[in-house]
Amino acid sequence: MPYSKFLSFVVGLTTTLVFSQQPATSAEIVKQALAQKNAMTQSSLVKNVPFKNIGPTIMSGRVVDLEVNPDMPSEFYVGYASGGVWHTTNNGTSFTPILDNSDTQNVGDIAVHWPSRTIYVGTGENNSSRSSYAGIGLLKSTDNGQTWTNIGLMDAHHFAPILIHPDNPDVITVGVTGHLYSPNTERGVYKTTDGGTTWKQTLFVDNMSGIIDLQHSPNNYNVMYATSWTKDRKAWNFTGNGTNSGIYKSTDAGDTWAKVSTENSGFPTGEGVGRIGIAVYNDNVVYAVHDSQFRRPDDASTSSATKRGLTKDDFKTMSNEDFLALDDKKLNTFLKTNGFQEKYRAENVKQMVRSGNVKPVDLAKYLEDANTLLFDTPVVGAEVYKSTNGGKTWKKTHDDYLDGIYFSYGYYFGHIHVSPVNEDHIYIYGVPIVKSKDGGQSWTSISAENVHADHHALWINPKNPNHLIDGNDGGVNITYDDGDNWIKNNSPSVGQFYAINADNEKPYNVYGGLQDNGVWKGAHNAREDKGWHQQGQYPWKAIMGGDGMQVEIDNRNSNIVYTGFQFGNYYRLNLETQDRKYIQPKHTLGENPYRFNWQTPILLSPHNQDILYLGGNKLMRSMNQGNDWEAISEDLTNGGKKGNVAYGTLTTISESPFQFGLIYAGSDDGLLHVTKNAGGSWTKISNTFPKDLWVSRVVASKHKKERVYVTLNGYRWDDFKVYAYMSDDYGQTWKAIGTNIPASPVNVIREDSENDNILYLGTDNGAYVSFDRGASWEVFSNGLPNVAVHDIVIQPEAKDLLLGTHGRSIYKAHIAPLQKMNADLESKAITIFDVSPIRHSSRWGSSWSKWLEAYEPEKTIQFYSNTSGEKTINILSEKGAALHRMKVKADKGFNYIDYNLELTEKGRKALMKENTSIDINKASNEKYYLPKGVYTVEIDGSKTKLEVK
Secondary structure, eight states: OOBSSSOOSBOOOSSOOOOOOOOOOOHHHHHHHHHHHHHHHHHOTTTTOOOEEEEOOTTOOOEEEEEEOSSOTTOEEEEETTTEEEEESSTTSSOEEOOTTSSOOOOSEEEEETTTTEEEEEEEOSOOSTTOOEEEEEEEESSTTSSOEEOSOTTOOSEEEEEEETTEEEEEEEEEOOOSSSOOSSOEEEEESSTTSSOEEEEOOBTTEEEEEEEEETTEEEEEEEEEEEOEEETTEEEOOOTTOEEEEESSTTSSOEEOOOTTSSSOOSTTOOOEEEEESSSSOEEEEEEEEEEOOOOGGGSTTTOOSOOGGGGGSOOHHHHHTSOHHHHHHHHHHTTOOTTOOHHHHHHHHHTTSOOTHHHHHHTOOHHHHHHOOOEEEEEEEEESSTTSSOEESOSSOOTTSSTTOGGGOOEEEEETTEEEEEEEESSSEEEESSTTSSOEEOOOTTSOSOEEEEEEOTTOTTOEEEEETTEEEEESSTTSSOEEOOOSOOOBEEEEEEOOSSSOEEEEEETTTEEEEEETTOOOSTTHHHHTOOSSEEEEOSSOOOOEEOTTOTTEEEEEETTTEEEEEETTTTEEEEOOOOOOBTBOOOOOOTTOOEEEOTTOTTOEEEESSSEEEESSTTSSOEEOSSOOSSOOOSSSSOOSOEEEEEEOTTSTTOEEEEETTSOEEEESSTTSSOEEOOTTSOTTOEEEEEEEOSSOTTOEEEEEEOGGGTOOOBEEEEESSTTSSOEEEOTTSOSOOEEEEEEOSSOTTOEEEEETTEEEEESSTTSSOEEOOTTOOSOOEEEEEEETTTTEEEEEEBSSOEEEEEOHHHHTOSHHHHHSSEEEOOOOOBOOOTTTTOOSSTTSOOOOOOEEEEEEESSOEEEEEEEEOTTOOEEEEEEEEEOSEEEEEEEOOEEOHHHHHHHHHHOTTOOOOOOTTSOEEOOSEEEEEEETTEEEEEEEO
């Protein structure tokens, strides 16, 4: 994802500029960016704009690590991949975030020295998924997260386990995975003996092989095992194996290392060795789980003589003659079960082959989408090895394949655990979690209906080995009977949203697609508390499974929703009738299959809500709600690259509200095109951009027909610069905007719904607003941690700004005051914004039980001050009598002050003197509150009305 120190000038040149690929962003630039953002936060005009987290929580997000107090296991810490670190002291009944004061929410590993309460956090998870975000080094806290110190290794990006010496919290050994998308040398094993002041690299394999696991013998810190992993992730491919993947051992607490997975050790060696996880029972007994990328031998049982039915691979080498000789019933069974369209049935497909328009291999190609390429790899997959002599020799614990554990994406999994009290009790996990009670010979699932799939962390209680805590893509689960029954502990708001949207209902609903947690819908004002336990219904509802993706809502009928899951698998839903129709466009048999991005873009036309656009490598259009499709472009990418991830795909679409058919489409390989005639012809308008970067967002302006905004994202090159541009001539020339935003990849840009000078922008490390169309930016921070912002939506009628974060669910802020920003407002000392009416209640100051806290009303007084300093807020009666006074510290910019509708004893008397028909009684909490009426809020001569109805 991208950054913009790159262009601070207009790049509207008539000649084409050629840019070389930008190098990975250095740790020094990242360090400067963090300091710059902290400085911006202090002076920001919007630092007081309050953001409220509106959830949802119940589906949680990806857990990467657990640290449990061994003496009091009801206390533990949970690390979420991009949602920070959370602390519980009541066995997960409630959690408190402790990383919010840091510069990131991205977590790879946490380690706690319990005697001294020293906490280390390795930032940047060590999985290698599409959303495994880089960290900013190793953080340290000695006050339970009130303050954090960065103690180095900032170019590590991703961390394996941190091992703290049991007798000295300043002695730590840490595994460094290194960059995800580029080579670097700050990877391997590092050790410090002075709490991180200085570091020594004690193991370095190569600049593409980092350390993925690091463990020590439970009772001997000197004996350590580290596993190296050779991997190469690109936007279009992932290779997770190599000759330098292996197991290393240290007998001097990580000072020196020797490779123990040698050719004669019994452990696999060579090019096919993938990710390895390690579990140490004692100095001699060690387990390893290996994601073997060696190919499986041919299985005679699947030969054509014995198998049932046709498979995709049969057609790859089949001749025309053999195809035409196939039994029609057998061929139709294959076509139907594999989702071929109705028009493709045995009789007409054979005719297509006879005519030469189609070859048998085209039936295989028809099914070769990104998912099949991911799952159809015939590799060995997960396998478990055991050593009983300290790693000198290894033996596989099982004879059969451990199918259904990794499903060919072992880059996302790779841990093994052994019970502290029984060397034969071991656990591994991938999609399911399984246990063995016989040293790995046989396995049993301990997954359950309330336990999410995709597991990443496990803790086994050494004093009660049936007590397990599990961390997965859906949060935290606890069991006390070795997995027979589980408790769900998902109160933290840590959802990883890819995209969000909102409808126009009252109250309006928010929709969003989450990493591995489907698509959810909920009212924006739904109470995020435990009250739903009593009612039995959580206020948010899941409307789609898989990895949730983009959502479009028909503005004529909000029950009609378009959404889906990864790689373009979209549906039209009717939420009222529960009907759903699969609507992914299909290519024509004989053509190359369409390529669909992991997060395929969709868009309902603002001109006609029956018209839906969907981006593959071509732009597709349906005129009838997704029932039928046509491609209205040629390939709008560079044509893709060979790999196991769909690439050369469209990532973003925008149609101008001024003109039907004025459409922009951006791709994951850096191209942006425009059509002004509904796809009749297309023009490439990205020639002056840096090459090969992900077009993360294009926005056709709603304020000016010729205007368009675009952001690029270099994260998949480890390029963290800001790339944001604006054009006022349909993209013929571009102006760089966002030049004062600290380096962090950009995911989204959005125009304000009312003020054409205001823009909002989300990066991998926060959200910003510009009041001058991108010339300068202010950072949001009140209630909002340093988290990745993936999407931004404005609900125009409510004047709410919604931020979809990838790690902390959804935030909401009321932006009506911001929309008033202009030169006149900036020049005035104080501007008070309108206060909406509040309805009086007899409940103010009381509760239904004397044992409960009294309910207090609250109204936020919003004002803009062009200077910082102390201000006095006066609440006045209609005749000007002083009813209440508050002295507040105002900052330059927007200020939000909460007022509880209280009035003083003196104010009460004055008000009753003005209006002898009222009586103002003291509430149960000994306070007086404003009765019904109209009042004035006054600050330094600026006034506005406050009505109590």
